[in-house]
Amino acid sequence: MGDRVELTRRGFVLAMGGVALGGCSTSLEMPDLGLDTTTTGSIRPKISVDKGITDPDLMYASVQEGPFSLPAIPYAKVPREFQRQIVPDPTGEAPGTIVVKLAEHHLYVVQEGGDALRYGVGIGKAGFEWSGRAVVQYKKQWPVWTPPSEMIARKPELEKWRSGQPGGPDNPLGARALYLFKDGNDTGYRIHGSPEWWSIGQNMSSGCIRMINQDVIDLYNRVPPKSTVVVA
Structure with a gap:
């Protein structure tokens, strides 16, 4: 290193x-x-031993970014399996790949040396699930959320956001969003933050992969555009 x-x-x-x-x-x-004696005990890349993965008081502390504030996450109420941590890589994918395992409600970022960073996620509810391979076409901080027409049809109260809800702590896309494309086309799916931290580990979204806001900020800082995403 x-x-x-x-x-x-x-x-x-x-x-x-x-x-x-x-x-x-x-x-x-x-x-x-x-x-790192908390997992497999092997010698790790530097990314795998920083305090942003090993200290929950730091991982889930409050965040202030310009005019936007995120409250601290009461992580004691989040099952340990859905908190950010280092684990042996179970995916077999190349380092740098993002892997979402739907049945587990986990997102992995594969690391060099046989480990992965693991985050808890919320996934699509019945009828909104999807799987396959895609790429992170681009990323946005405090993204604008624009509900699709079919969502507005189901929830007419969203009509006010037809032209887009400005970014902020109450925005459904949270603090960060990674936009997923396949064969150059927008899939319509995102990996994004959510103010509803309690929904992690559940099937509640319209197909997007949702994360705790502090976790999606960490993910955003670690993965570049064009990273491969595997949802299975």
């Missing part, structure tokens, strides 16, 4: 398989191997 980091005595003991350094009581200044 090229970065010089420090190894604590505890990290060195872990690296040596738990062998104690007999009689030593002082800290050792040595290079940090970057071990």
Whole structure:
């Protein structure tokens, strides 16, 4: 990675398989191997050990961006399986690929070295599910939401937003949106944030993949346009 980091005595003991350094009581200044003992214990890329994945108080803290404020997420009410974390990659896809496993309500970003970043997601309700491969054509911060005509027909109260609801904390697309295209055509589906954090892990959307706002900001910062998306 090229970065010089420090190894604590505890990290060195872990690296040596738990062998104690007999009689030593002082800290050792040595290079940090970057071990993450909370998952598989292998040496990870730097992206996999930052505090944005390991400290829920930081992951789900309140956010202030210009005029927009996001409240802190009461993560104790979010099942642990749907909180952002590092896991062994179960997908077999190439590093950088986004994989959504619908049955699990999980989104994975495949990493080098056999791991993945995993986020909880909400998915389409019955009749709105979809699957397949696509690409992130582009991304937007605080996107405008424009309900399709068929949605307005089902919910006439949305007529006021026919020309688009401005971005903001109450916008259904949340703080970020990734726009999914297939063969150069807009699928109409998005990976996006949601103010309804309690809906993560459920089938409630009109086909889009929804995330906790703090999670979709993290995802937005990690994946570039043209990234491959697999929904299965």
